[in-house]
Amino acid sequence: MSEPHRADIRPGRLAPQTYAAHFADHVAPLTEAQALLEANRCLYCFDAPCMQACPTRIDVPSFIRRIAEGNARGAAESILESNPLGGSCARDCPTEVLCEQVCVRHTQQGQPVAIGRLQRFAVDALMASAAPQIFTRAPASGRRVAVVGAGPAGLACAHALARAGHDVALFDAKPKAGGLNEYGVAAYKVAGGFAQREVEWLLAIGGITLHSGWRLASAAQLEALRREYDAVFLGVGLASTQQLGVPGEALEGVLDAVQFIGTLRQAEDLGTLPVGRRVLVIGGGMTAIDAGVQSKLLGAESVTIVYRRGPQHMRASRHEQELALTQGVGILHWLAPVEVLGEGGSARAVRFARQRLEGERLAPGGEEIVLETDMILKAIGQRLDGRVLAECGLALRDGRIAADEAGRTSIANVWAGGDCIAGGQDLTVEAVAHGLRAARAIDRQLRGRRSRPEQ
Amino acid sequence: MARLDIDFCGIRSPNPFWLASAPPTDKAYNVERAFEAGWGGVVWKTLAEAGPPVVNVNGPRYGALLAVDRSLIGFNNIELITDRELETNLAEIAAVKRRWPDRAVLVSVMVPCREESWKAILPRVEDTGCDGLELNFGCPHGMSERGMGSAVGQVPEYIQMVTAWCKRYTRLPVIVKLTPNVTDIRFPARAAKAGGADAVSLINTVNSIMGVDPDTLRMSPEVGGKGTHGGYCGPAVRPIALHMVTEIARDPETAGLPISGIGGIGSWRDALEFIALGAGSVQVCTAAMVFGFKIVQEMVSGLAAYLDAKGLASVEALRGRALPSVTEWRYLDLNRVSKAVIHQDLCIQCGRCHIACEDTAHQAITAQRDGRRHFEVKEEECVGCNLCVNVCPVPGCITLRELAPGEIDRRTGQAVSGTALDWTQHPNNPLRSGA
Ligand SMILES: Cc1cc2nc3c(=O)[nH]c(=O)nc-3n(C[C@H](O)[C@H](O)[C@H](O)COP(=O)(O)OP(=O)(O)OC[C@H]3O[C@@H](n4cnc5c(N)ncnc54)[C@H](O)[C@@H]3O)c2cc1C
Ligand SMILES: Cc1cc2nc3c(=O)[nH]c(=O)nc-3n(C[C@H](O)[C@H](O)[C@H](O)COP(=O)(O)O)c2cc1C
Ligand code: SF4
Ligand code: SF4
Ligand code: SF4
Numbered sequence: 001m002s003e004p005h006r007a008d009i010r011p012g013r014l015a016p017q018t019y020a021a022h023f024a025d026h027v028a029p030l031t032e033a034q035a036l037l038e039a040n041r042c043l044y045c046f047d048a049p050c051m052q053a054c055p056t057r058i059d060v061p062s063f064i065r066r067i068a069e070g071n072a073r074g075a076a077e078s079i080l081e082s083n084p085l086g087g088s089c090a091r092d093c094p095t096e097v098l099c100e101q102v103c104v105r106h107t108q109q110g111q112p113v114a115i116g117r118l119q120r121f122a123v124d125a126l127m128a129s130a131a132p133q134i135f136t137r138a139p140a141s142g143r144r145v146a147v148v149g150a151g152p153a154g155l156a157c158a159h160a161l162a163r164a165g166h167d168v169a170l171f172d173a174k175p176k177a178g179g180l181n182e183y184g185v186a187a188y189k190v191a192g193g194f195a196q197r198e199v200e201w202l203l204a205i206g207g208i209t210l211h212s213g214w215r216l217a218s219a220a221q222l223e224a225l226r227r228e229y230d231a232v233f234l235g236v237g238l239a240s241t242q243q244l245g246v247p248g249e250a251l252e253g254v255l256d257a258v259q260f261i262g263t264l265r266q267a268e269d270l271g272t273l274p275v276g277r278r279v280l281v282i283g284g285g286m287t288a289i290d291a292g293v294q295s296k297l298l299g300a301e302s303v304t305i306v307y308r309r310g311p312q313h314m315r316a317s318r319h320e321q322e323l324a325l326t327q328g329v330g331i332l333h334w335l336a337p338v339e340v341l342g343e344g345g346s347a348r349a350v351r352f353a354r355q356r357l358e359g360e361r362l363a364p365g366g367e368e369i370v371l372e373t374d375m376i377l378k379a380i381g382q383r384l385d386g387r388v389l390a391e392c393g394l395a396l397r398d399g400r401i402a403a404d405e406a407g408r409t410s411i412a413n414v415w416a417g418g419d420c421i422a423g424g425q426d427l428t429v430e431a432v433a434h435g436l437r438a439a440r441a442i443d444r445q446l447r448g449r450r451s452r453p454e455q
Numbered sequence: 456m457a458r459l460d461i462d463f464c465g466i467r468s469p470n471p472f473w474l475a476s477a478p479p480t481d482k483a484y485n486v487e488r489a490f491e492a493g494w495g496g497v498v499w500k501t502l503a504e505a506g507p508p509v510v511n512v513n514g515p516r517y518g519a520l521l522a523v524d525r526s527l528i529g530f531n532n533i534e535l536i537t538d539r540e541l542e543t544n545l546a547e548i549a550a551v552k553r554r555w556p557d558r559a560v561l562v563s564v565m566v567p568c569r570e571e572s573w574k575a576i577l578p579r580v581e582d583t584g585c586d587g588l589e590l591n592f593g594c595p596h597g598m599s600e601r602g603m604g605s606a607v608g609q610v611p612e613y614i615q616m617v618t619a620w621c622k623r624y625t626r627l628p629v630i631v632k633l634t635p636n637v638t639d640i641r642f643p644a645r646a647a648k649a650g651g652a653d654a655v656s657l658i659n660t661v662n663s664i665m666g667v668d669p670d671t672l673r674m675s676p677e678v679g680g681k682g683t684h685g686g687y688c689g690p691a692v693r694p695i696a697l698h699m700v701t702e703i704a705r706d707p708e709t710a711g712l713p714i715s716g717i718g719g720i721g722s723w724r725d726a727l728e729f730i731a732l733g734a735g736s737v738q739v740c741t742a743a744m745v746f747g748f749k750i751v752q753e754m755v756s757g758l759a760a761y762l763d764a765k766g767l768a769s770v771e772a773l774r775g776r777a778l779p780s781v782t783e784w785r786y787l788d789l790n791r792v793s794k795a796v797i798h799q800d801l802c803i804q805c806g807r808c809h810i811a812c813e814d815t816a817h818q819a820i821t822a823q824r825d826g827r828r829h830f831e832v833k834e835e836e837c838v839g840c841n842l843c844v845n846v847c848p849v850p851g852c853i854t855l856r857e858l859a860p861g862e863i864d865r866r867t868g869q870a871v872s873g874t875a876l877d878w879t880q881h882p883n884n885p886l887r888s889g890a
Contacts, residue, residue, distance in 0.1 A: 036523065037523070037524065040523035040524070043805045043807060043848050044807070045804075045805040045806050045807065046805070046806030046807060046809050046810035046822065047806055047822060047828070048806075049804065049828070068523065104803040104804055104805045105803075107803040107804070108803040108848070108849060
C-alpha cells in the first residue's frame with residue numbers, strides 16, 4: 001500500500017515580499033509621456049467606431065484628444081459624464097473585444113490605440129487631484145428611490161439618480177459596496193483598493209445612503225420597498241454558482257471559484273490564503289482564467305484549466321487565454337468532469353470524459369482520463385438565486401429577470417439591470433449601462449409625476 | 456555615378472551641402488568636425504568689426520515648435536553674430552582652409568553700414584585664404600536694432616550700396632544673404648544684383664515669437680521675465696524658403712544669378728527641391744543642430760542615389776528642372792477636372808475624409824452605404840480640391856484622378872474639354888484678352 005493521500009493545500013507558498021509584486025497592476029498605468037504619445041495615435045475618427053462599441057458610449061475621440069492637449073481633467077469629465085464608473089471599466093473591460101477591437105489603428109497598424117489605459121490615465125489623474133468631484137446635484141426633487149445591490153449596476157443607477165436630484169437608499173447584502181468589483185474581479189486588475197476609492201467618489205456626490213448588510217430575502221421586503229419608495233432598482237447580480245452535478249463534488253478541496261476569489265480579494269495578508277500545490281480549474285470563462293491565474297500567483301506549482309469545449313468556444317477572450325498561458329497556467333480542452341475522486345474525505349483527482357461535437361451537442365467520445373490534483377475550483381458560471389424574486393412576482397426569462405429596453409420589469413415601478421437581467425454579456429461596463437438607462441427612465445417617470453396638477 | 460561636386464559662382468565644393476553661418480560654424484573645432492563628417496563647405500559664423508565682441512544672453516536663446524513625438528518642426532533663436540574676437544576667428548579660418556583646401560570655406564560678415572567699416576575688414580578676411588564672402592543682411596533680432604542685419608536687408612538701396620562697396624574692396628565672390636522678412640523678395644535680390652553680387656543666399660530666419668507660458672502668462676522663451684522676437688527656421692520655414700528661391704530664379708531681372716538655398720533642409724529630398732527650383736548649393740543649420748554633423752552622409756548618399764536613378768549626371772543637371780512647372784495662377788488650366796478616388800482596400804474607415812469634406816468642403820464623401828460605415832466619393836459633388844487626400848492617415852488611400860478629355864464631369868454634366876483654358880481667356884473674366 002502506498003502512503004495515504006493527503007491533499008497539499010496550504011498558505012504561505014511564497015516568500016512574504018513576493019505577494020505584493022504578484023498582485024500589483026498587471027497592466028501598468030501609463031506615464032504622462034506614454035499617455036501623450038499614445039493619445040496622439042488617435043485619429044479623432046468621425047462617428048468613431050470605438051465609441052459605438054462602448055456599451056456606455058464614452059466619447060473616446062474627445063477624451064483622448066483632451067489628453068493629447070494636456071487636459072486630463074477635461075478628459076475625465078467627458079468619460080465620467082457617460083460612465084461614472086469609467087475608472088473601473090478602464091481596468092475591467094476586455095477592451096480587446098470592445099472599443100479596441102474596432103479601433104481603426106488596429107486595422108491599419110495591427111495595434112489599436114490603448115483606449116482602456118488612456119481612460120485609466122485620465123480618471124486616475126482626476127481622482128488624485130485636489131478637486132475630484134465634478135458633478136453637482138440638480139435641485140432636490142423630493143423623490144426617493146431604493147436601489148438593491150451596490151455592484152456596478154446599482155452604483156451607476158444610484159449616482160445618476162442622485163445627480164438628477166432624487167434621494168437614493170442603496171442596499172447591499174455584503175459589508176462593502178462595489179459588487180464584484182470588490183469581491184470578484186481579479187486583484188491585479190483593480191489593484192490598490194481602487195474599487196473602494198471609486199465607491200467613495202461615487203457616494204461623495206451626496207444624496208445616497210448606503211445600507212450595507214441588508215439582504216433582500218422575502219417578497220414582503222420588496223413590497224415594503226415599493227410602498228416606501230417612488231421606484232425600486234434591482235441590481236443584485238448573480239449570487240449563486242452552478243454546480244458540477246457529479247459525484248464527489250462535496251469532497252473537501254472542491255471550491256467555488258468566485259468564493260475563492262472573493263476570499264482572496266478580502267484577504268489582509270495573501271500569505272495566509274491556502275492554495276493547492278496542484279490546482280484544477282473547471283470552466284472556460286473569465287472566472288476560470290482569473291481563478292487559475294490567481295492560484296498560480298499565490299504559488300501553486302501547477303494549475304490547469306479544464307474546459308469541455310474547444311478554445312474557440314471559451315467565453316474568455318483570446319487575450320485572456322493568452323494571459324493565462326503566459327502566466328504558466330495550462331488549458332485543456334474537450335474534457336468534461338465525470339467524477340471527483342477522493343480519499344479520506346478530500347478530493348485527490350478528477351475523472352474526465354473526452355468530448356466531441358455531435359452537431360451542436362457535446363457527447364462523450366468514450367475515452368476517459370484522470371487528473372490528479374490537490375484543489376479543484378469550480379468556475380462553470382453564476383446564476384441568479386431567483387426564488388425570492390419569483391415569489392415577488394417578477395417574471396423571469398432564461399433564469400434571470402425579464403426586463404425591457406429601459407430595464408423595466410414585469411412589476412410596476414421596479415427596474416432591474418446588470419448581470420441579474422436576461423440577455424446580457426455579464427460585463428462591468430454593461431452593468432453600468434443598464435444602471436444608467438434605468439436611472440434615466442426612472443427620472444423621466446418621476447418628473448412626469450411631479451408635474452401633475454396635484455403637486 | 457553622378458557627380459555631386461559643384462562650382463558655385465567660382466567656388467568649388469565636393470558636394471552641394473554647406474553648413475550655414477550659425478553655431479555649427481562658430482569655430483575651428485566645429486568646422487573641423489564638420490569637414491571630417493563630409494560637409495562640402497561652410498559659411499563661417501558671422502564676423503563683426505574688430506573691437507569688443509557682442510554679448511549673448513546667458514539664458515535660453517533657443518525655442519522650438521515640437522511635434523507630438525517631440526520631433527522638431529520649427530526652431531527659433533535670439534543668438535547674435537559671433538561673440539569671439541575677430542583675430543581669433545580670422546586665425547582659425549586661415550588654419551582650417553589650409554588643412555581642407557578642397558572644401559568651400561566662406562566667411563559671413565556683418566559690420567555697420569559705413570564704407571570704412573567694410574573697407575577695413577574685407578582685406579583681413581581675404582587674407583585668410585577663404586573662398587568667398589557672405590553678407591549677412593538677414594539677422595532679424597538684436598543686430599537689426601543696431602542698424603545691421605535685416606535692417607539693411609529690408610532696404611534695397613542699402614543692399615545695393617553695401618554690395619557695391621564689397622565688390623570694390625575684395626576680389627572674393629560676394630554672396631548676399633537675404634532676409635525673408637520683406638513683402639517681395641525680388642526687390643532685395645534685384646538690389647543685390649545691381650550692386651554686383653555674385654550670388655544670393657536665402658533665407659535667413661523669420662521673425663517669430665514661439666509662444667506664451669500658460670502658467671506665468673509670459674512669452675517664451677524669456678530671460679529674466681522678458682523675451683523678444685527671434686528668428687524662425689527649421690522644417691516649418693521650408694515652403695516659405697522654396698517660394699522665395701523660386702521667385703528669384705523666375706524673375707527675368709535676376710535670372711541666372713546663382714542661388715544658395717537655405718531654410719529647413721534636413722534630407723536629400725529637401726535639398727533636391729531647392730536645387731530643382733534653381734539653387735546651386737544648399738545650406739543647413741537646424742538639421743545639423745538637431746542631429747549632429749553625420750547627417751550629411753545620409754544626404755550625400757540619398758542625393759547620389761537619386762541622381763543615378765534619374766539618369767542625371769550631376770547636380771547641375773538637376774538644377775532648375777522644376778522651374779518650368781511654376782507659373783502664375785492665371786495661367787492654370789481651368790478646363791482640367793480631377794475627382795478624388797478612395798481605394799477601398801486601403802481604407803481603414805476613420806471617416807476623416809468624410810467629416811473634412813462634409814463640414815468644410817463640398818459634401819462629396821459618403822459616411823454610409825446600405826446602413827453600413829462606408830466612405831466613397833460622390834463624383835457629382837467632388838471638385839477635386841485635394842483636402843481629403845491631405846487629411847487621410849493612410850498614404851495612397853485617396854488619390855485624385857484626372858478625367859480624360861470627353862469624359863463627363865458628373866458635377867457639371869459637361870464633357871471635359873481637350874483644350875486648355877486659363878483665366879486670361881475665361882469667359883467669366885471681364886478683362887480677358889480679346890474681351
Ligand atoms: C470572477 C469574476 C471576474 C470578473 N471579471 C470581470 C472583468 O475582468 N471585466 C468585466 O467587465 N467583468 C468581469 N466580471 C463580470 C462583472 O464583474 C459583472 O458583470 C458585474 O460586476 C455585474 O455588475 P452587477 O452590478 O450586475 O452585479 P454584481 O457586481 O454582482 O453586484 C451585485 C451586488 O448585489 C448584492 N446582492 C446580491 N444579492 C442581494 C440581495 N438579495 N440583497 C441585497 N444585495 C444583494 C451583492 O452583494 C453585490 O454587491 C467578472 C465576474 C466574475 C464573477
Ligand atoms: C542659433 C542660430 C544662429 C544663427 N546665426 C546666424 C548668423 O550669425 N549669421 C547668419 O547669416 N545666419 C545665422 N543664422 C541663420 C542660419 O544661417 C540659416 O539661415 C537659418 O537657420 C535657416 O536655415 P535652417 O532652416 O537650416 O536652420 C542662425 C541660425 C540659428 C538657428
Ligand atoms: S477608433 Fe481608434 S483612432 Fe478612431 S477615434 Fe477611436 S481610438 Fe481614436
Ligand atoms: S477632393 Fe475635395 S471635394 Fe472632392 S471629395 Fe475630396 S475633399 Fe471633397
Ligand atoms: S480618411 Fe482615408 S482611411 Fe479614413 S475613411 Fe477616408 S479614405 Fe478611409
